[in-house]
Amino acid sequence: MQDFQVTDNVGQDRMRNFSIISHVDHGKSTLSDRILELTGAVDPRHMREQYLDSMDIERERGITIKAQNVRVKWKNYVLHLIDTPGHVDFGYEVSRSLAACEGVILLVDASQGIQAQTLANCYLAIDHDLEIVVALNKIDLPAADPIRCASEIEQVLGLSSTQILSISAKTGRGVPELLDAVIERIPAPKGDEKAPLQALIFDSYFDQYRGVISSVRVVNGELRSGSKLRFLQAKVTHDLEEVGVRTPDPVAVKKLGPGEVGYIIANVRDVGEARSGETVSNADNPALAALPGYRQPKPMVYCGIYPIDGDEFPDLREALLKLKLNDASVTYEPETSGALGFGFRCGFLGLLHMEIVRERLEREFNLSLIATSPSVEYSVTLKNGTVKVVDNPNDLPQSHEVDAIEEPLLKATIITPSTYTGVIMELCQSRRGELVKMEYLSPERVELIYKIPLAEVVVDFFDALKSRTKGYASLDYEPAGNQSASLVKVDVLINGVTVDAFSTIVHKAKAEDYGRKMTTKLKELIPRQLFDVPIQSAINGRIVSRETVKARRKDVIAKCYGGDISRKRKLLEKQKEGKKRMKSIGRVEVPQEAFIAALKLED
Amino acid sequence: MTFSNKTQHIDKYVECLKREIQTLKDHKFHSVYFGGGTPSFIGEERIMEILAVLDLSETVEVSVEFHPNHIGNRVLKNLKSSGVSRISLGLQSVDELVVASLGRTPHTKSYEKLSYEIKEAEFKSWSVDLILGARSESDLAWRTNLERFLENPSPHVSGYLLTVENGTPLYLDKDRYPIEETLFKRYFDLDSVLTGLGYEWNEISNWSIPGHQCIHNENYWSQGNYIGVGAGAHSHLDGTRWSNTVSVEKYISHISERKSAKAREEVLDMNSRAFEKNWLLLRKPDGVPLDAFQKADLLASEGLIEVDSGTAILTVKGRVLSSLVSQYLI
Numbered sequence: 047m048q049d050f051q052v053t054d055n056v057g058q059d060r061m062r063n064f065s066i067i068s069h070v071d072h073g074k075s076t077l078s079d080r081i082l083e084l085t086g087a088v089d090p091r092h093m094r095e096q097y098l099d100s101m102d103i104e105r106e107r108g109i110t111i112k113a114q115n116v117r118v119k120w121k122n123y124v125l126h127l128i129d130t131p132g133h134v135d136f137g138y139e140v141s142r143s144l145a146a147c148e149g150v151i152l153l154v155d156a157s158q159g160i161q162a163q164t165l166a167n168c169y170l171a172i173d174h175d176l177e178i179v180v181a182l183n184k185i186d187l188p189a190a191d192p193i194r195c196a197s198e199i200e201q202v203l204g205l206s207s208t209q210i211l212s213i214s215a216k217t218g219r220g221v222p223e224l225l226d227a228v229i230e231r232i233p234a235p236k237g238d239e240k241a242p243l244q245a246l247i248f249d250s251y252f253d254q255y256r257g258v259i260s261s262v263r264v265v266n267g268e269l270r271s272g273s274k275l276r277f278l279q280a281k282v283t284h285d286l287e288e289v290g291v292r293t294p295d296p297v298a299v300k301k302l303g304p305g306e307v308g309y310i311i312a313n314v315r316d317v318g319e320a321r322s323g324e325t326v327s328n329a330d331n332p333a334l335a336a337l338p339g340y341r342q343p344k345p346m347v348y349c350g351i352y353p354i355d356g357d358e359f360p361d362l363r364e365a366l367l368k369l370k371l372n373d374a375s376v377t378y379e380p381e382t383s384g385a386l387g388f389g390f391r392c393g394f395l396g397l398l399h400m401e402i403v404r405e406r407l408e409r410e411f412n413l414s415l416i417a418t419s420p421s422v423e424y425s426v427t428l429k430n431g432t433v434k435v436v437d438n439p440n441d442l443p444q445s446h447e448v449d450a451i452e453e454p455l456l457k458a459t460i461i462t463p464s465t466y467t468g469v470i471m472e473l474c475q476s477r478r479g480e481l482v483k484m485e486y487l488s489p490e491r492v493e494l495i496y497k498i499p500l501a502e503v504v505v506d507f508f509d510a511l512k513s514r515t516k517g518y519a520s521l522d523y524e525p526a527g528n529q530s531a532s533l534v535k536v537d538v539l540i541n542g543v544t545v546d547a548f549s550t551i552v553h554k555a556k557a558e559d560y561g562r563k564m565t566t567k568l569k570e571l572i573p574r575q576l577f578d579v580p581i582q583s584a585i586n587g588r589i590v591s592r593e594t595v596k597a598r599r600k601d602v603i604a605k606c607y608g609g610d611i612s613r614k615r616k617l618l619e620k621q622k623e624g625k626k627r628m629k630s631i632g633r634v635e636v637p638q639e640a641f642i643a644a645l646k647l648e649d
Numbered sequence: 650m651t652f653s654n655k656t657q658h659i660d661k662y663v664e665c666l667k668r669e670i671q672t673l674k675d676h677k678f679h680s681v682y683f684g685g686g687t688p689s690f691i692g693e694e695r696i697m698e699i700l701a702v703l704d705l706s707e708t709v710e711v712s713v714e715f716h717p718n719h720i721g722n723r724v725l726k727n728l729k730s731s732g733v734s735r736i737s738l739g740l741q742s743v744d745e746l747v748v749a750s751l752g753r754t755p756h757t758k759s760y761e762k763l764s765y766e767i768k769e770a771e772f773k774s775w776s777v778d779l780i781l782g783a784r785s786e787s788d789l790a791w792r793t794n795l796e797r798f799l800e801n802p803s804p805h806v807s808g809y810l811l812t813v814e815n816g817t818p819l820y821l822d823k824d825r826y827p828i829e830e831t832l833f834k835r836y837f838d839l840d841s842v843l844t845g846l847g848y849e850w851n852e853i854s855n856w857s858i859p860g861h862q863c864i865h866n867e868n869y870w871s872q873g874n875y876i877g878v879g880a881g882a883h884s885h886l887d888g889t890r891w892s893n894t895v896s897v898e899k900y901i902s903h904i905s906e907r908k909s910a911k912a913r914e915e916v917l918d919m920n921s922r923a924f925e926k927n928w929l930l931l932r933k934p935d936g937v938p939l940d941a942f943q944k945a946d947l948l949a950s951e952g953l954i955e956v957d958s959g960t961a962i963l964t965v966k967g968r969v970l971s972s973l974v975s976q977y978l979i
């Protein structure tokens with residue numbers, strides 16, 4: 047029965063499309079590795095850990111950032127799996143992937159149990175009406191407690207524990223049974239072959255040589271190589287140059303039928319035309335309606351991104367356009383800063399997301415960038431009754447014009463061993479959080495729900511939470527409206543001049559403390575210059591703290607002994623290289639890291 | 650020529666040095682320099698042995714660096730007679746207390762006696778190394794010590810700002826680290842006193858009475874060619890820089906097996922070479938063409954360079970901060 051190729055169209059009955067979802071690090075990519083091995087998709091000689099994490103940043107950080115899809119053959123079936131990211135910032139990636147599936151494997155680390163993104167991602171799957179196959183992972187670990195985990199899942203998610211599988215993605219134990227369960231329980235796709243083509247683009251990226259390459263899920267009809275495609279939302283027509291599937295290497299095929307997932311290359315050069323959520327149809331017989339598509343997620347945090355070298359502004363614009371294709375959740379608008387020149391105010395789904403985007407821009411597009419401190423979006427009511435949305439602290443009107451400022455709130459879900467309840471409550475209180483609900487998941491584990499200002503969470507809340515609970519607590523959050531708060535802008539003056547890029551909006555009660563910490567931190571981060579550099583912080587024009595970066599008085603290295611010139615030259619070249627990554631603010635050279643000093647203030 | 654300062658295997662080591670020199674038969678040397686602690690360790694007789702295998706027919710300067718405790722009438726005479734033209738005395742300070750506070754071996758002879766002996770031997774030139782900025786040396790002590798030195802001054806003076814290097818006894822004692830302000834002051838002081846006495850600055854840390862420059866060092870600063878012999882020695886030929894292994898054992902075994910002792914080599918590209926040239930030039934009074942700089946205005950307004958008809962020359966302040974200024978070189 048197995049004499050077919052993975053690329054063959056075996057008919058919808060013999061196809062299964064699913065995503066692997068879980069809390070961060072519960073083993074999705076490792077499970078994908080085992081599936082790739084077990085199904086013979088990847089030659090054992092070419093196998094490496096987290097095979098599908100192909101970006102350098104993913105491999106360096108050991109996390110998945112982009113969902114990846116791959117088509118494999120298991121027994122008599124073609125499986126299409128999507129390995130998704132687990133980090134809270136990339137929930138949008140998960141929800142897009144789910145739109146291409148009929149079911150999910152929900153992995154739960156059996157040594158940790160349900161964590162915050164286990165719940166969040168599971169709810170996403172429920173929202174999409176997907177079949178959920180639950181598997182406890184890492185049962186090879188001595189700390190694994192599958193019985194406790196299963197009962198937790200039964201209680202919290204209402205899924206019967208008899209249906210829960212146990213696997214080790216590391217050793218491969220239980221993986222074949224898991225694939226069998228996928229085939230048994232996840233429904234086959236049920237598209238209409240005869241209907242006009244409707245295929246959903248769920249991801250795209252820009253390839254330097256081939257233009258836009260998009261991942262698609264065919265819902266109805268057929269996607270035939272060589273046909274003319276109509277992009278329903280963009281209202282453009284393109285020739286379908288290549289259609290194929292990832293096995294995981296891309297392989298061109300003649301056509302994709304309903305239920306199939308693959309990629310298309312349609313000579314799209316304008317990256318705006320193949321956005322995620324676009325519906326593709328045939329030009330000669332277009333479908334009447336587009337598929338539901340995606341809701342543009344609303345950014346949580348904003349920051350300014352500027353090229354260190356002002357001449358690279360057009361390159362940055364181009365880079366953002368291309369990156370946005372691959373990461374639709376980024377928003378950007380041009381802005382100017384007195385200190386940094388021309389740049390963009392960008393919106394992100396969280397701080398990690400912000401870091402990753404900046405890093406990708408620098409690496410993939412070879413740019414040197416400065417990111418300013420993150421800010422949330424405030425709603426400012428002026429005395430004259432008008433309401434202004436402020437996502438850049440420098441747009442905050444003068445205090446005498448302001449009637450009220452509202453800040454965004456979050457509903458934060460924290461799951462923790464109950465021993466840490468006390469320290470977490472303290473932390474949340476210090477971040478102006480308000481306890482909404484507290485519930486025991488089991489005698490040892492608690493779910494805490496807080497209402498907490500977003501601004502207090504974006505900066506370093508997650509790190510603080512992790513360090514206070516030895517890494518055991520997990521956090522998930524979603525927007526929960528606005529509240530009015532007493533907020534002020536804290537400015538930083540370098541060498542006597544206010545540098546707009548450093549301005550931040552802070553709660554009044556914390557403003558002075560923040561100002562003091564900022565000047566101390568900046569003193570650490572700004573290298574000594576040729577002259578004394580005063581660093582001050584100010585609230586409404588009143589100086590609240592001051593530090594001085596003392597002038598350099600001598601060189602660290604002076605003599606070149608015995609003709610050893612290379613060593614010193616290399617040192618100098620290194621220092622010069624470092625200098626290139628600094629921004630001149632007036633006469634002062636400020637390193638990149640200084641602009642995000644606000645993220646590094648200790649309590 | 651440079652030596653590392655391991656005491657073991659002196660005989661073998663000297664044998665190897667001679668052998669390595671033999672491989673350079675085709676070269677005529679303009680200057681020869683025995684540097685580091687090695688000359689003091691191996692003693693003047695070995696130095697004479699080595700000099701004997703060198704072709705000195707076109708050599709205008711032979712320098713030997715010596716620790717004060719190894720200088721004596723006999724040593725100096727022998728060196729002189731075998732062709733040494735210049736003595737470099739690793740004094741650090743005329744003041745015993747300062748020397749001791751740096752964790753160095755105490756001197757067995759006073760500076761007065763040392764300088765007398767060197768002068769008696771009538772070398773073409775001689776030099777003294779001074780260290781600037783020791784914590785134990787008060788402003789007053791510094792003045793007194795400087796005056797004492799200047800009663801019997803050498804025609805060439807090296808003045809080094811004290812740096813704390815990992816692995817030295819000083820490194821472990823933060824209380825003895827130099828204070829920047831003091832370093833700065835000492836350098837200014839030394840420069841102005843020496844200049845007042847007719848010395849010229851040859852390079853950031855070197856001053857001399859005209860005609861007493863160290864020819865060997867001048868060659869380093871002008872990106873010239875040189876060949877280093879011995880463990881850890883550095884060489885440069887037309888943009889290729891290399892160095893020998895720093896391990897004396899490895900050095901001996903390589904040379905004994907008639908292999909090269911080269912451990913590292915770097916061929917400089919055009920940019921690195923140009924940068925290196927300017928950086929080295931900047932250390933000297935000749936200065937660097939102004940257009941080799943970024944932000945020359947800033948450097949000038951901060952008093953780090955002086956501009957004279959299109960050439961930028963370090964000011965005294967600029968010399969103390971030369972690495973910083975070098976970073977503005979294109």
Ligand SMILES: Nc1nc2c(ncn2[C@@H]2O[C@H](COP(=O)(O)OP(=O)(O)OP(=O)(O)O)[C@@H](O)[C@H]2O)c(=O)[nH]1
Pocket residue numbers: 068069070071072073074075076077096108109110111130131132133183184185186187213214215216217
């Ligand atoms: N002992 C053991 N370790 C495992 C198992 N599965 C995964 N791991 C380890 O858990 C860590 C995280 O695994 P990943 O596969 O990267 O987890 P992930 O869910 O893809 O992580 P994100 O994509 O960042 O959400 C890695 O160090 C894996 O080696 C398992 O079954 N047993």
Ligand SMILES: [Mg+2]
Pocket residue numbers: 074075076099109110129130131132
């Ligand atoms: Mg992963």
